[in-house]
Amino acid sequence: MAMLEVSHLEKHFGETEVLKDINFSLEKGQSLAIIGSSGSGKTTLLRCLNFLESPDSGTIHVDGQLLLDGGVKTKTSDREVRKKRLRFGLVFQNFNLFPQYTALENVMLASQLLARERPDYKQRKKEIFAEIRANAENLLAQVGLKDRMGNYPDQLSGGQQQRVAIARALALKPDILCFDEPTSALDPELTGEVLKVIRALAEQHMTMIIVTHEMAFARDVADEIIFMDGGVIVERGPAHQVIEHPREERTRHFLAHYSAS
Amino acid sequence: MFGTVFASLNEGFLVTLALFGVTLLGALPLGLVISFGSMSKFTPLKGVCRVLVWIFRGSPLLLQLMIIFYVPGKLGHNIWGFQNGRFWAAAAAFIINYACYFSEIYRGGIESIPRGQTEAGLVLGMTKGQIFFKVKLMQLVRRIVPPMSNEIITLVKDTSLANIIALTEVIWAGDRFMKKGLVWPLFFTGVYYLAFNGVLTIFFGWVEKKLSYYRV
Numbered sequence: 044m045a046m047l048e049v050s051h052l053e054k055h056f057g058e059t060e061v062l063k064d065i066n067f068s069l070e071k072g073q074s075l076a077i078i079g080s081s082g083s084g085k086t087t088l089l090r091c092l093n094f095l096e097s098p099d100s101g102t103i104h105v106d107g108q109l110l111l112d113g114g115v116k117t118k119t120s121d122r123e124v125r126k127k128r129l130r131f132g133l134v135f136q137n138f139n140l141f142p143q144y145t146a147l148e149n150v151m152l153a154s155q156l157l158a159r160e161r162p163d164y165k166q167r168k169k170e171i172f173a174e175i176r177a178n179a180e181n182l183l184a185q186v187g188l189k190d191r192m193g194n195y196p197d198q199l200s201g202g203q204q205q206r207v208a209i210a211r212a213l214a215l216k217p218d219i220l221c222f223d224e225p226t227s228a229l230d231p232e233l234t235g236e237v238l239k240v241i242r243a244l245a246e247q248h249m250t251m252i253i254v255t256h257e258m259a260f261a262r263d264v265a266d267e268i269i270f271m272d273g274g275v276i277v278e279r280g281p282a283h284q285v286i287e288h289p290r291e292e293r294t295r296h297f298l299a300h301y302s303a304s
Numbered sequence: 305m306f307g308t309v310f311a312s313l314n315e316g317f318l319v320t321l322a323l324f325g326v327t328l329l330g331a332l333p334l335g336l337v338i339s340f341g342s343m344s345k346f347t348p349l350k351g352v353c354r355v356l357v358w359i360f361r362g363s364p365l366l367l368q369l370m371i372i373f374y375v376p377g378k379l380g381h382n383i384w385g386f387q388n389g390r391f392w393a394a395a396a397a398f399i400i401n402y403a404c405y406f407s408e409i410y411r412g413g414i415e416s417i418p419r420g421q422t423e424a425g426l427v428l429g430m431t432k433g434q435i436f437f438k439v440k441l442m443q444l445v446r447r448i449v450p451p452m453s454n455e456i457i458t459l460v461k462d463t464s465l466a467n468i469i470a471l472t473e474v475i476w477a478g479d480r481f482m483k484k485g486l487v488w489p490l491f492f493t494g495v496y497y498l499a500f501n502g503v504l505t506i507f508f509g510w511v512e513k514k515l516s517y518y519r520v
Contacts (some may be wrong), residue, residue, distance in 0.1 A: 093427050121431060129429045139424035142518050143442040152438065153428035197519040215428060 044107050046071040046250050047092075047219055052101030052113065054087055061087045062098065063274045069219070072248035076255055076265035076282065080297060084274040085254045089221045092252070094128040105130045105218060132217030136224040138204045140196040146207045147192040150179040150214050157215070175214075182210035186240050202233030206240055213244075220244070222253040238264075258301045262286040270294045309481060309489045316477030317496045323394055323463045323473065328456070330399035335406025342411060353407070360404040365397065366465050372397045373469040394466040398459070405455055413448040414440065446515045453508035457501050 045068035052065040062084045069075050077085045090096040092103065098113035110127050140149050154175045158164055164171065183192050186206040196204050205225055212220055222241065226234040238260050244251060245264045255261050261268055261282060268285040270278045270293075278291045289295045341353035360368065373393040376383045384393045417440050425435035464475045474497075478490035 095423055095426065125429045125431065128427060131427070133427040135420060135424065137420060139418075139420035141421065141424070141439055143446075153425075153430060156430055156434050156438065195518040211428070 045069060045104075046073075046106060047252075048102075048104040049092075050102050050104075052088070052091060052098050052103070054084075054091060054096060054098045061274050062091070065101065065276060067269060067276065067279065069250060069252065071250055073266045074245045074249070074251040074253060074264060076253045076261035076268045077271060078255065078258065078261055078268060078297070079271035079277075083271040085271050086223055088271070089133065089223050089252065089254055092219075092221060093131050093133045094124055095133075129215055130218045132212035132215060132220040134205070134208050134212050134220070134222045134225050137228045138196070138201070138208045140204055140208055140211070142196050145193050145195055146183060146188060146199065146203075146210075147176075147179055149196070149207055150182060150211045151175050153211070154178070154214050179210070179214055182213050183207070185243075186210050187236070200233060201229045202236045205229065205237045209237075209240055209244075219250045219252060222251065222255070224254055224256065226255070226257060256301075258286055258298065270297065272297065309486075309492075312477045312480070313474055313489060313493060313496065316472055316474035316493075319391070319471065320460075320463050320473040320496070321500075323391065323398065323466060323471070324460055326395045327398040327402055327459060327463075330395070331402035331406055334399060334403035336410055338403055338407035339410035339414065342407060343414065357404045357407060360401050361408070365401050365462060366468055368401055369394060369397045369465060369469055390466075390469055390471045394469060394471050398463070398466075402455070402459060406452070409448050409451045409455065410444070412451075413444045416447060417443050449508065449512050449515060453504070453511075456508075457504055460501055460504065461497060 047069040049065055049067050052062055053060070054062040065084075065088060067075075077088065079085050087096060091098045094111070098111070100113040102109060102113070103111040110130065140146075141152065144152060155172065158171045158175065161171070180189075180192065183189060186209055188203060188206055188210070191199060191203060196207070199207065209225075225241065226237050229237065234257070238257065241251070241253065242260075242264050253261070253265060262285075263282075265282045267279065268282045269276050270285060270289070270291070272293050278285060278289060278294045280290070285294065286298065289298060338353050338357065341349050342357060344350045344353070373384060373390065377385075384390065386392075421439055421443070422435055425439045430438070463473055466473055467476050467479075470476070474493045475490070478493040481487075481489040
């Protein structure tokens with residue numbers, strides 16, 4: 044069964060149709076890259092998956108479980124929404140780290156707050172916090188920031204900040220990790236270190252959806268690629284095929300702007 | 305002679321300090337409530353809060369003091385008739401007036417925090433309360449310390465307006481000597497304000513420094 048199943052997803056902003064009948068699925072351990080020009084709906088799609096936008100209709104299933112039905116307009120409780128959105132993680136284009144916390148604190152904060160809801164929180168507080176800290180330290184080491192854990196975001200480069208943000212998203216062990224143009228706000232010489240981290244995650248078979256403008260990266264790291272234009276999925280296929288031998292005219296036209304080498 | 309003057313001025317300054325302290329205790333939280341109201345998506349509430357802010361920022365505090373103190377009596381409800389009634393009438397006017405100013409500072413501070421901070425908190429499964437207290441509050445405090453210290457220093461001096469409803473604060477105390485022909489005590493009250501504001505300036509400078517351990 045597919046890890047993620049998106050069916051007939053639609054989203055309007057006023058008169059503008061941003062997403063039109065979006066259908067796709069994603070297998071566990073696979074990574075999917077979404078490419079397309081700005082305004083094609085890629086980011087809105089990610090935001091719908093992360094409950095930052097609510098789609099007008101369509102469904103999202105994760106692991107066979109219905110997570111969201113856009114057609115049903117009943118008020119879901121905050122608690123429910125929070126539980127559901129934790130199936131997904133999101134790494135933002137401009138990192139959105141919390142400036143008043145160190146790198147380590149950024150990675151630990153959400154886990155510490157969630158731990159309060161555990162029934163054994165009071166008795167095992169010390170142990171739980173030690174676990175959270177060990178996990179956060181591991182993740183920061185994994186993204187190559189072992190010796191920057193005590194730094195505040197403003198003391199880190201953009202690439203380092205984005206790697207902290209990736210560790211922060213991983214700390215909550217999401218089923219599916221989404222990236223919204225993770226390198227678009229970075230100087231070219233800093234994109235490499237972030238892409239390397241994402242590549243490592245792909246090798247560990249993290250299930251991922253990556254919105255990106257890095258065509259070569261998408262081709263080499265993603266299993267499949269979706270090309271979006273004007274709110275629809277124009278083409279979907281194995282990564283190499285979409286980049287090197289696109290079937291659709293619109294895809295060819297888009298890719299002509301990039302020299303993916 | 306000096307002894308009597310100082311005793312009297314000190315007594316007056318204690319009233320000034322009390323009014324200052326009570327106003328802060330009331331206006332700091334009330335301002336936050338009003339700022340949330342004026343950012344509310346519920347239009348009537350937002351409207352009421354914005355009109356309230358407009359009235360209290362748009363008219364003189366001196367006038368507000370007189371209206372709050374005298375008008376209930378004229379209408380036959382002498383609500384300030386109890387002991388220290390003048391003090392609490394003055395406190396009511398100051399609290400509402402300053403809460404309105406503070407609410408605008410809070411609102412500016414809250415609205416200047418990037419939307420991405422809230423979104424990052426949301427995707428990390430935080431509740432709205434956690435996002436406010438754990439993510440935004442510290443950033444808010446940092447942004448508002450300079451404008452707040454400005455307002456608070458103004459408040460120290462504004463307390464002298466309560467003179468108009470015969471509250472026996474420090475200028476009132478100095479003025480009593482003036483009426484007896486002794487001029488210098490009234491002018492000397494300025495020293496109290498300067499000294500207290502000097503302390504506040506040093507305090508806020510220290511707070512700003514404490515909070516600048518990170519940059520935004």
